[in-house]
Amino acid sequence: MDKYEKNARIFKAFCDPNRLKIIHLLQTGELCGCKLLEQLNIGQPTLSHHMKILIDAGIVKGFKDGKWMHYSLDIEGFKNVKNILDDIMKDR
Structure with a gap:
């Protein structure tokens, strides 16, 4: 797999809104x-999919x-x- x-x-x-909510919940x-x-x-299979x-x-x-x-x-x-975002913006 290359960098991109x-x-x-x-x-x-x-x-995905559910993954963003998961990230928010894990902030604590x-x-x-x-x-x-x-x-x-969501159900357990859907949670497993998002967590993967x-x-x-x-x-x-x-x-x-x-x-x-x-x-x-x-x-x-x-x-x-x-770091990825910083690299994208380094010449701005």
Whole structure:
């Protein structure tokens, strides 16, 4: 995967209202998938789909605890997003 494909995957992760809401909810810290489901008007399979996109983009980290996944923002991933935007704007 080249740089542009990788960057497109990252920015695609921000292009959905549910994923933006998930990011907003995770700003307060780590949350269990069950807590995210309580806040979103989606089912568990849809949540899994969105989380896969966010994790693949490096925006969110997840780990399994029993039957539930726990998610948090990936700070390094957000630093990478900032660096990409800074690089785009460096000559402006």
